[in-house]
Amino acid sequence: MKRLAILGASGHGKVVAEAAELSDWDEVVFFDDAWPKISANSVWPVLGNTEDLLNSLNEFSGVAVAIGNNSIRLKKLNLLCEQGVALPAIIHPNAVISRYATIGDGSVVCAGVVVSADTKIGAGAILNTGCSIDHDCLLAEAVHISPGARLAGGTKVEVCAWVGIGAVVRQLISIGAYSVVGAGAAVVKDVPERTTVVGIPAQ
Ligand SMILES: CC(C)(COP(=O)(O)OP(=O)(O)OC[C@H]1O[C@@H](n2cnc3c(N)ncnc32)[C@H](O)[C@@H]1OP(=O)(O)O)[C@@H](O)C(=O)NCCC(=O)NCCS
Known part of the structure; x- marks a missing residue:
């Protein structure tokens, strides 16, 4: 049991x-x-x-x-x-996780999430409903990727950063530690640590 x-x-x-x-x-x-x-x-x-x-x-x-x-x-x-x-990581059976991706202990992967090849998810992350994390991304500990957010390939998300619902992040971008990307934002340049960005393009 x-x-x-x-x-x-x-x-x-x-x-x-x-x-x-x-x-x-x-x-x-x-x-x-x-x-x-x-x-x-x-x-x-x-x-x-x-x-x-x-x-x-x-x-x-x-x-x-x-x-x-x-x-x-x-x-x-x-x-x-x-x-x-x-x-343990809790992974909904309807998440699609590449066999070449790793998910850290204590993370939660919700329904409809897609994690692509060579992506590494740190401990204690929330990958919320229907978000997608493309290839070669590196997510640190305790990040939260909200429902429907999309990270393109090679994105870095540092410790405790929060990407809001429906946000999109262009490839090879870094989101700094403890930063917040607002709901619906389109991030096209790096976000420094402890910074909130909103809008299209996000600033
Ligand atoms: C960015 C965010 C953290 C700001 O929250 P906040 O500090 O409480 O900000 P406020 O709601 O007081 O808004 C401040 C201003 O920013 C604007 N704003 C807030 N969020 C915005 C967003 N996502 N995009 C564009 N503008 C936004 C508001 O319209 C307001 O503008 P004004 O001063 O001209 O009236 C929040 O709005 C947000 O997007 N959070 C993500 C929510 C989410 O993903 N939830 C899913 C959880 S699973």
Whole structure:
């Protein structure tokens, strides 16, 4: 019996739970720091907060972190990593991932995602519904590529950067650490770290 604990009982958590159930997990339960105010997330129970999870790790075959905020997700993943717990990537069965791509531990790959050859996805990434990451891309830890965003070949996305829904990124572009690409933007030049860009072309 493979039991998965998910930390973060948000809407994104539901997406992660369903992807896990559709792959090879038998049972999914949640933990969230808003417990006991939140005791369920849709059909899945919320059993406690982060501390409760840390005290019950031996009951689970793996833990996923479903927190949209990249920095908080990375912090929680590092905390769990220190405990030596398995942090499996959760991959929806309808994602298409090249056999020549790698997906880091603790990442979530949602339905309809395409990851092409020789692309490397770091730990704790969110590849959200229907995004596409073309060949030779390099995504660092804890990035979030939002639904429908498209990264052309050779794109680099540094730690904790967020590419908004429906954005497009031209080939060979770098998105700096902790930067944000706004919804629907078209990025045609490098984005420095800790910078927000919006529009077409993005600036
Ligand atoms: C870019 C973004 C982070 C800015 O958020 P914010 O700091 O709260 O900005 P505001 O909503 O206050 O908007 C500030 C200004 O930027 C403009 N703006 C905001 N987002 C924009 C976008 N994506 N494209 C173009 N203009 C945008 C607003 O119209 C506003 O302009 P104004 O000052 O002339 O009225 C946000 O709008 C965004 O695009 N987030 C991505 C959302 C997403 O991908 N969600 C999916 C989650 S899975």
